[in-house]
Amino acid sequence: MNQDEFVQISKREEVCPGKKGKLDLDAVRAEIDKAAKHGPEYWRSLEELAGNPEFQDALKREFPKGASEWLDSVSRRGFLKVMGASLGLAGMTACVKLPNEPIVPYVRQPENVIPGRAMYYATAHTLGGYANPLLVESHLGRPTKIEGNDKHHGSLGGTDIFAQASILGMYDPDRSQSVVSMGDQRSYAAFLSAIRGPLSAQKALQGAGIRILTTTISSPTLADQLRALLKVYPQAKWHVYEPVNRDNVLEGAKMAFGQPVETRYDFAKADVIVSLDADFLYGGFPGNVRYIRDFASRRDPDLGQMNRLYVIESTPSATGAKADHRFPMRASEIERFAQALSSHLPINAPTGGVAGDNPGFSAAIVQDLLSHRGSSIVIAGDHQPASVHAFAHAVNQALGNVGKTVFYTDPVGANPVNQSESLKDLASDVQAGKVDLLIILGGNPAYDAPADVNFAEVLKGGKAQLRVHYGLYQDETAELCQWHVNATHELESWGDARAFDGTVSIIQPLIAPLYNAKSPIEFVSTLSGQPDASGYDLVRAYWQKQHTGADFEQFWRQSLHDGWIEGTTYQPKSVAAKNDHIGWKSTTDTAIELNIRRDPTIWDGQFSNNGWLQELPKPMSKLTWDNAVQIGPKMAERLHLASKDVVELELNGKKVEGAVWIQAGHPDNSITVTLGYGRRGAGRVGTGQGFNAYELRTSGTPWIASGVQIRKTGATYELASTQGMQSMDTPDGGHRPLVRETSLEEYKKEPGFAREEEVPQGLTLYPRYEYEKEQYAWGMAIDLNRCTGCNNCILACQSENNIAVVGKEQTLLGRHMHWLRVDAYYQGDRDNPKAFFQPVPCMHCENAPCEVVCPVGATSHSSEGLNDMVYNRCVGTRYCSNNCPYKVRRFNFLLFQDWDTAQYKMMRNPDVSVRSRGVMEKCSYCVQRINEHRIDAETASVREGKEIGIGEDLQSACQQSCPAEAIIFGNINDPNSKVSQWKAKARNYSLLGELNTRPRTTYLAEVRNPNPELES
C-alpha cells in the first residue's frame, strides 16, 4: 500500500467503520433475502452495505444451523436452496437474464473513502498474550484480508496462520451474539443490574469473595485496569490460566536467574543453533515470524555463511524438518541428554551423576558450539522441564551468546505467575467456598483445565455463588456460568498488546461489532463502575497518561498509523545465570511416554470452530480435521498398529480413544497427541472433531507424562490427510527427484546439480510464442531452502481468493480446494528421515497441458504468460485436471461455497469471483493484484505522460505472507527483478521439467549444511 493510504490510516478514528453511513434495515434484510433466494448475483453489491451497524440484525436470522451441515456438503442444503444455488450457477454463465440489482449509496460518505478501493489499517492479533502486528485490508469497512505489518520489526510483512485465520473467526456465525443468562438472551443492562448487588456487597468484604480468571494478558491498558480494580477490592485475586502456557520457561528463568525474564533471540547472527525440542520456526512460538525471517536469511548458500541447525526433538516438527542434523529422542530423555552435554561444556553445572549414555553425536555438537562462541544459540522447548531451560541459559551465557544472539527482557505477560498453580489455587478456593463472585475473562477452563483440577466439576459444584463468563463463544465454560457476556473480536474492538519483544501495538477495530458486544477493556471498566466508557476512550486515556512528551495527538496518530508505540520495546537487561541451581530431575524411565502438544493448526482448541484452520494440513502429517495418536514406525511395528487403527490410551485411570497415525521420525516408545479437539461446545465446525487429550493432562505433567498404556480396540477411524504419499520413492523402488537436495560441500563442487538437461525448444511441430517481446512475463521462484513449512501461504491464498472449506468427508475423498499446497516428503531412514517441504501452486506452464484439452477454451494463456482460468466459461469436464501433471487444479464437485451466510459474504474479497458448483479453479498468480497494479501504473503513466512500470511492490498473496521470503513473484522479462535473479541461480530447477511443460514457477533446490564430522 502506498503512503497516502497511511495518511488515511493516521486519521483512523474518523473513518472508523462503525461511524460509516447508515442503511435502512429493511433494505438490508431485503438484500439478504434476495441474496439467499437468488444466489450469487448479489453478493458483490453487499459491498455497499458493509460496515453498517444494523447489519447484525439481519445476520441473526442466518443462525444457527445444524452442526452437521458444514461437514456434509451433500446434505447441507434443502431442495429449494439447491435450486437457488443452481440458479446461482446459471448466474455464472453469460446466457441468463440478470435480475435487477439494487445499489445503495451512503447518506453521508466519509471522507477519504473511495468506493471500490481497499484501505489498510494497522492493528494486532494476540495469541497467548503475545501480539502479532498486522495490516488489515478493508473494503468499505469490511475487513477482508489480514497481512503482516511490514513496517513492524516483529513481522516485516510476514505473519502466522492464527492471525490470518482470525478474520474467519471474526465473521464466524457461531460466535456468541448476546448476553445469556440461564439459557435466555438478556440485555447487557440486565447483566449490569444483576452484578451490581454482588459487587457492592463485596465492597464491604474488600472483595474477599471476588476471583478474576484471565488468560495471559500483555495489554498495558487492561492490566492497568485490573490492577486498579484490585486496588478497589484489595482482597480480590487475579488468576491467570491458559492451557498452552509457558510455565516451564518461567520456572527455568527463575531457576537460572531467580526472577522471571523473557528470552529473545537473534537468529540472524547465529551460526550454530541447537534446539532442545523447541519448535521455534512454527506459528505460535513467541516471535516465530521474525525468527523465521532471521533464520531463513542465513539459509542462502550463495549469500554469506549458512547457519547450522541441530534439532534434538521428540515429536517431529517443522523446525526439525529444517535441521541439518535432527536427532529423534524421547522428550523425557532430552533432560538427560542436556545433563550429559553439560559435563562437556564450560559450565560448572551439577552433572548430578548422569547415567552415562552419551550419544556419539553430542561430541560434535559440543565442538561446534565451542567453536562458535558468541555466535550460537541453545534454545529449549516450552514443554521441556525448567532444568533444560536453565541449562540453555547457562550454556548461552558460558558461550558468551548473551547480548549477541540471546537477550533477556522483562516478561511480556502482565502477570507472570505459574498458571497451573494459579488455577489450582483458584479451584481450591472455590471448593473451600471462599469465592462468591467468579469472573472468567476469556478462556475456556471448563474444557481445557488439567484433568486433576477438573474445573468443570468445580464450576458445577456451585460453590462459587455467582459465575460470570466473558468470551467469544457460548462454550463449555459458558454453560456452567449463570451469566455469559458475549465478547467482541479483536478486529472489532479497541485495545493494545505487547509483541514478543515488548513492543506495544494499538489494536484498532476494522468494523463495528457485528453483534452488540463489549471489548475486554470495556467489560472490565464496567466492573470498576464505568459501564459507558468506550474502549477507544479508555485506551487513548491510558496512553495519554503514559505519554510524557507534548503533542499527544501527533504521537497517537503516529502510533495508530505505524501499528506500534515508539519506545515501548523492552530493553535487554543484564542478568546472571546461577548455574549451580540447575535442578536436574532426570530419571531413567523406559515406560511409554505420552507427549501432549498444542495442535499445529487449532492450537489449544480456541480455533476449533475455524474452518480454515481445521482444514489446514498439519505441517508434518498433512492431517486435517482431526488429531491423532502419533507413534513412530518402530513402535507401530512392535504393537502391530497401522494408521487409522483406533487405540485406547490410559494414563492414571483416565482413558481416551483415538486413531493411530504413524509419523516417520517419531522416536520409539513415545506417543504424541495434540490438544484442542474433542470439543462439545465449539460450534458447527469444531464440535465433535477428534478426541479430547485434556482428559489425560494433569497439572503435574502437562506436556510429558510417563507410563501411558496403549491398547488396540480393533476399530478403525478415517483420518483425512491431504497428501497421497509422503515419499519420493515409488513402491516399485523407483525414485522421483521432486525436491532436489545436496550438502553445502557438494553444492560448492557442483552448483548446477539440480538442473536436469533442458528439453530443447525445437521439439515440436509448432512455432513458439515470443513472450520475451512483451513488457511483462509473470513468473515465480520458490526457495526450498528458505521454506519452513509454516503454512502461511496456504491461508493467505485461501483468504485472498475466496477459497471454500469443504469439510472432512470431502477432504477424505481428496476434494480439498487449496490452490496452493505444501507437500511434505520424507526420505531415508523412516525412524529418522530427512524431511522436505515443497509449496506447489499452479506452475503456469508455457506449454500448459491443461489448456490444450479444454473443449470450450475456459483456460487459456494471457499475452503475459498467465494460465488464465475463466470460471464462467468452464463446463466442468475435469479433463484439464486429469492432464495437469502437478494436480494443482481444484474442482467444485458440489456447492462448496456458502452462498447464503451473510457473514461470509462480507468476508469475501470483492476482486475475485466466488466460484460455484461444477467449475474448475486454480491459482491465478493473484491476477486481481496484477490488474490492480497495472491499472494504477498505467493511469499514472498516462497522467504523468511518462512510462511508469509495475514495481516490486506487486506481490502475490502467498509471497506477501511468507515470513521466510521463500516465494518471489514478478516480471521475468526484467533481468533486474528479484525473480529473474533467483531464476538465474545455479540451483534453480523446474518441477517435472522433462515433460517440456516449461513451467513459469520454478524451485531453488535445497542445500543443507551438515557437520562434516557427523557425515559418515
Added chain:
Amino acid sequence: MKRDPIYGIMAEFDSAQALVDAARKTHEAGYKKIDAYSPFPVEGLAEEIGFHHDEVPLVVLIGGLIGGVTGYLMQYWMSAVDYPLNIGGKPPHSWPAFIVITFEMTILFAGISAVLGMLALNGLPMPYHPVFNVPRFAFASKDRFFLIVFSSDKKYNPVETRRFMEGLNPRSVSEVPS
C-alpha cells in the same frame, strides 16, 4: 393439365427370371417408358429396361467436398481469425489438430447427401402412386414381379400393348388407373 385416365398396363410374373426376360422383350419391342417392380434388387433388371447409370455417386462426391471444406474453414475461422487464443503455447492455426473434425465433417455431409440424393432422385417420399391401385401389386413387396408400360409411351396403345403383354405369358395383365 388433365391426366390420362389410364396410367399404364401392368403384367404380373412369378419369378425374377420371367420378369427379366419380359422386360428385355418389351424394351426390344420398342417400348421405352416402362418400369419393372420386384421385392428385392434383381441383378441387371434396370439395364433391361434401359436404365444404366445413376447420379448418386456425383451427389455424394459434392456433399463430401462441401463437408470437408466447411469443416476446416469453420475451425480455422473460429480459432485463428475470430478469437485467436493462445492455447497451451499452440499457435492459433494448429492445422494438425483440425484434421480429425475435417474428416468427420466430410463423412457426415457425404453420408447425408447420399441418402437425401437417393430419395430425391427416386422422387421419394411418394406415399401415393397409381400402381398401388392394382390390388395384386401388394405382392410386389413379397414374391411377385411386375412389369408396366406407361400410357405416356409413344408406342402405347391400349389394345396393342395389352395384347403384346399377354404374349409375354404373365400370370395376369391389368390396367392401372391413374
Added chain:
Amino acid sequence: MPEQYKSTTDLERAPVIEPGHTFGTVTEKISAIVLTRPASNGWFIGFGLFFMLTMMMLFAIGYLFLKGIGIWGVTIPIGWGFAIVNFVWWIGIGHAGTLISAILLLLRQSWRNSINRFAEAMTLFAVAAAGIFPAIHVGRPWLAYWLFPYPNTMRVWPQFRSPLMWDVFAVSTYATISALFWFTGLIPDFATLRDRSEKRWVKMVYGMLSFGWRGSARHWHRYETMYLLLAGLATPLVLSVHTVVSFDFAVGIVPGWHTTIFPPYFVAGAIYSGFAMVLMLAIPIRKIYGLEDFITERHLQNSAKVMLATGLIVAYGYGVEAFMGWYGGDRYDAFTLWNRLHGPYAPEYWALLICNILIPQVLWIRRLRTSPIALFFISGVILVGMWLERFIIVVVSLHRDFLTSSWGMYYPTRWDWMTYIGTIGMFLAAMFLFLRLLPAISIFEMRTLLPEAEVKE
C-alpha cells in the same frame, strides 16, 4: 452372388439359410413376428423389468443434476470415473453393427444379411446409451451445449485442439450415419409390412415410414449404389470413431494414456466387445423367435472367429503396452506398468487379462464355437473384460501419476452403479421394442439369398 449360393450346397460349412425356404416363407416368417404373433408374457415381463431400470437411471441423473457431480466417486486426481469408462464401453459395443453392415457388405460376406439389421439397431441403442455419459458427466450439464459451435453473444467458440471436441463430432457423426444406414435399410421392409398388415392405421404408419417404396427397378438401382457408398463411408468412419475416442487418452500426458498403440487396439477392442454383444443378443433371439433357419451355426462360427481374431489383437496391444513400459525406460510409464500388476487395483488388471485373453482362447475349439450356450457365456466374459480394460485405462492410470504427493484412490458410489446399470436397462428395453415393432432381420436381403433370386443373362 453365385459364390454364396454355392456355399449353401457346400457341405463343409453350415449354410447361411436353411434350405426349403421361398420368398413367401421368408417374408411371412419374419414379418409375422411384428404383425401377427401376439406379444408373449415373457416379452412384457422382460420389457417391464428393463423399463424399471431405465427409470432408475433417470432418477440417478435427476439427483445428479440437483446435487452435482460430487455424488459420484470422481475426485482429484481421478477426474474421470465410471461415466467415461461406460461411455467408452458402450461406444465400443456400438461398433459391431456398422462393421457388420458396412465392412462385411464391402467384403461381400452375404452371411451378414441375417444379422446386420438387429446389429445395427444394437449399435444405435449402444451409441445412445454411450451418448448419455459425456452429457451428464460435466460439472455444469446445463451448459453442455457449449461444446457445439453455435453463434453466441459471448463471441467465443469451442476449442478445436481438444480431443473432446473431436469426440463430439466423431460420435455425433457416427450416430447420424448409423441411423441413416439403418433406416434406409428398413425402407423396403417397411413396404413389405405396409402390404402385409391388416389394420388401416398400421398400414398408414408403415406406409409413411416406407416413403411409398414400390420396388421399381430404377429405385433399386439407385438404392443399391447409395447403400454401397454409405457402406464405403461408414467403414472409415467406424474405424475413426474409436480412434478418436482413444485420442481422449493418447493425447493426454498421463502415463498409461500417452501411447501411440491406442487407436488400433481401441478399434480392435471395440469390435471384440461389439461381436460379443451381438452374440449375447442373437443367441436368445434366434431361440425365442425360432429363427435358427436364418441365424445359423455359420453365423455363430464366423462371429466367434472374429472375436478370436480381434481378441488376439487386443492381447497384442496389452503386450506392446507392457513392453514399452519396460523398454521405454520412462520412470513414469515403468511405474504405471508396475502399478497395474501390483498396485491396489491389481485384481482388476488380472481379472481383465483372464477375461480378455485367457478364456476366449477356448474359441479355438470348434465344438465351443458352434455351441450357443458356450458362446453366450464367453461373450459375457468378454464384455466384462472389455469394461475392465476401460476401467484400468481411465482410473488406474489417473490414480497414481507424476507427483506422489497427489496420488489418490477411486471408490464408485451407488449413484455410479445405478447410472451404469440403468443404461444397460435402457439398452435392452429399446431392443425389446425393436423386436416387436420392426423386422429384426432384413427381409429383402434374405430374399436375395434364396436360389430363386438367381437370374441368368
Added chain:
Amino acid sequence: MSQIFHRSTNTLSRATIFGAVFIVAALIWVGYAIQGSPYVTYAGVRKPQPVPFSHQHHVTGLGIDCRYCHTSVETSSFAGIPPTKTCMNCHSQIWTNAALLEPVRASYRSGESLQWTRVNALPDFVFFNHSIHVTKGVGCNTCHGPVDTMPLMYQQESLQMEWCLGCHRDPGKNLRPRDQVFNMRYLPPATGNPVQVDGRSFTDQDSLGAYLITKYRVRVGKLKTSDGQTSVGDITSCSTCHR
C-alpha cells in the same frame, strides 16, 4: 391393394422433409436474437427508481459535471453513486418541499440510504474498471449513451461480451482526447469538425484513434509466434476482465 394415402400426401411429405432444415435453422436464429434482445440485456429499459432523477435536467439543464456526483470515476473501478448529502447540497436550498424529493429528504433526516436500482449492471464474474477507461480517453457516453438527453436513466448498450470485445479489439474507433471524456456533446472528428490534440488537428477517427492509442499507451499488442501468427492481444486476454 388400394391406395392408403391421398395424392396430396406426396407434396406434403416432401415439404415436411425439406422444411425441417429451415425450421432448425430458424430456431437457432431465434435463440440468438433473444439473447441479444433488450428483454435479456435491458438495453433501453427504464428501471423503477425511488426518485425519478433526470440526468437530462441536471446535465443539460444545469450543466453539472459527471464527476460532481460520480466522484470516484477517475480513481476507482467503481464510479460511485452520490450519497444523499450530495443531493441535499442543492436541494436544501431549492425545491425544498417538492413532493418528488421527499424520499431524498427522508433519507437525509433518518440517515437511511436511498435504494436505487442499478442501471448499468454487469455479471459478478466481470470486473470492469472505470478509472482506466476514463484515463485512456473512452468517453462517458461511448458506453452510457446520451445520458444528457435521458429524462430517466436507461442502459444504452447491450453490455454483452461481444459488445465489449468490439472495442477491446479495436479501441481506436472509440478514443477521444482526455479533456473531452466528460463532454457529453463531443462529436468525433470529421471534415468540418477537426479535433485538436497537442496542437495537431485530426479530421477522421482513424488517424485520431491511432494517435491516441500511442499517446495513451493503450495496450493493443498481440502475442506473436515465431512464424508470425498472432494470438489474443493484451486487452483481449481472458484475465483482463475475468478473475
